[in-house]
Amino acid sequence: MRDTSGLISVRMRAASGARHLSGAERLVPFPHISTVIQKFLDRAWSKGLLPDQIVLTIEPLADRSVIEIQALDLLDLREEGVARCRDAASGILRSAGVAPQAVLQAFSFLDRGPSETGGAMRGAMVMNALTGERLEPDRSRGVRASRFDWSDDAFLSIAEQLARLGLTHFRTREALALASKISFAPGFVAELCWSDDPGYRAGYVASRPSGYVRLPFMKEEGASSGGRAVFIDTKQADISIVTEYLEQQPVIVNAIGKCRNEGAGAAALAVS
């Protein structure tokens, strides 16, 4: 087991004006910081649009203990077309215990832009899984999962397993770590996500019974709407407890789950 004492949170965010361009974070021991920072700078500069601001934060975790978790299993469901991908996602959410009305509301918010002004949010919506009520106090900011990372061994294993499925982009590895942290949140029921990046159409749905189910077409070509919805059972946890866990609790994903793919029409397998 890796020694998690003395870990340091290293975070990067790059922006152009008010627009967030990219971000990344790690939890590493002190001697690894300079290597991580170099990689973060490479990522910040690698985007087509040059940032006019890059913010690096190096923050010891102080006396906060680190929780170690196993990643969700991953299913790469090769469903075809937006309608079929969304049907599969809706079915998985309902099977996990999200009420049909809450599922519809989440899709509707992500389609029209969930922030107060109708654009992308800076974090996730947190929704009551039974009613669809939005619980995050600031509807433009939302709640951001932070302070998490793969352990070195788990990172190597997940990179290998995902590459076997043809999933080599860092986005998938990072989204899986993020969704795995979120899935251990108090009161967690399920999550729905697709990017607001017009060039990226894949998304996922996650729950404890289904694991992380990646779907290739969650929106139409060129669409710039997207976001994240985290569904919670408010009888188990209120928004302040969920927010504290997501934003502040350090989490290391130290083991991977099973990773597999299925062809079109296999959505039912995700919930069996």
Ligand code: COA
């Ligand atoms: N989207 C849009 N804006 C963001 C943002 C995001 N993901 N993250 C930060 N910002 C902007 C916001 O304007 C924010 O102000 P707000 O709190 O009023 O919204 C401001 O930057 C400061 O945010 P802060 O949370 O203090 O930034 P940070 O430097 O501590 O962390 C990130 C930035 C990008 C690292 C963090 O938000 C994040 O998304 N972490 C997850 C990254 C990830 O996937 N890691 C995988 C590890 S395996």
Ligand code: AMP
């Ligand atoms: P992305 O996949 O990075 O395009 O993110 C999709 C959406 O998830 C964004 O539009 C935000 O609403 C939200 N988001 C971004 N970063 C985080 C985070 N760290 N935690 C929770 N939600 C986030």
